[in-house]
């Protein structure tokens with residue numbers, strides 16, 4: 001990984017502000033989710049705008065120009081339009097005209113899915129340099145009258161630049177060491193958007209059975225994490241940082257506990273960002289890299305679960 005960058009919209013929405021709109025409280029939200037505030041995109045600010053801003057920062061950190069990119073994946077469930085892919089606008093605005101670009105949709109697991117996809121392209125030799133972005137404007141698909149969901153999500157984008165390099169085949173190699181992806185479509189009704197071009201011809205709103213999602217989360221996340229750890233031939237005690245999807249502090253802490261990783265080795269941004277779906281892992285990564293907590297050579301475990309139901313993990317040496 002050559003570099004990462006993130007972007008958050010300016011507008012901060014606190015729990016206190018939400019408590020004026022729906023029957024909730026700062027205390028309830030903090031206690032049940034760990035969220036204190038989230039960002040909301042400005043009127044007219046699109047998912048692609050957030051993605052472009054994050055990508056420009058990631059490219060600058062990577063020290064390469066957009067013309068070096070072979071491929072761009074935008075992981076998103078809140079695209080600008082039904083089509084073309086949000087990634088096409090990102091490609092054009094960045095001036096990455098050599099790159100093919102497409103969106104990938106695995107909801108909150110989107111970044112892990114996109115990372116695994118880019119990894120496969122790089123390993124196959126089809127691409128040498130890839131830009132992987134998680135970008136969302138979930139504020140646009142929330143039912144702002146449903147207190148069970150509107151307090152949970154936020155907007156933002158994060159991006160990473162990947163370049164294929166020969167490794168020694170050892171666990172000390174830098175980059176993506178192992179990935180694991182899972183889907184169980186039988187649970188699609190637990191977390192979904194009740195609209196779409198082919199069903200209702202509307203955008204729809206997010207619907208969730210929170211308690212049920214919660215029930216699946218820790219078991220699935222610990223399982224996929226254990227799989228990548230085993231696949232890479234390392235031990236859970238070798239993991240320097242968990243960089244988890246930021247849905248709920250209780251899910252983050254429960255998964256870390258199951259893996260035996262102490263909370264001071266877990267990157268937490270859910271308090272400030274809420275759940276930014278596919279953007280949450282790269283935003284957490286940027287937060288920890290830019291604050292100097294994650295250092296080159298450290299072993300990172302990324303894990304996520306989302307609508308679909310989808311879940312997965314990636315083990316990355318930074």
Ligand SMILES: CC(C)(COP(=O)(O)OP(=O)(O)OC[C@H]1O[C@@H](n2cnc3c(N)ncnc32)[C@H](O)[C@@H]1OP(=O)(O)O)[C@@H](O)C(=O)NCCC(=O)NCCS
Nearest residue numbers: 024025028032108147148151210211213214247248305306
């Ligand atoms: C949504 C979530 C925070 C709710 O917490 P919970 O402890 O499971 O709470 P429950 O859903 O059991 O609801 C308990 C009560 O709180 C109420 N409640 C829900 N949201 C509330 C809010 N924002 N403020 C106050 N009360 C709220 C419910 O109406 C319910 O009241 P009732 O018992 O009178 O019906 C929790 O289920 C969760 O985080 N689930 C996972 C969601 C998630 O991460 N999704 C994204 C995955 S990518």
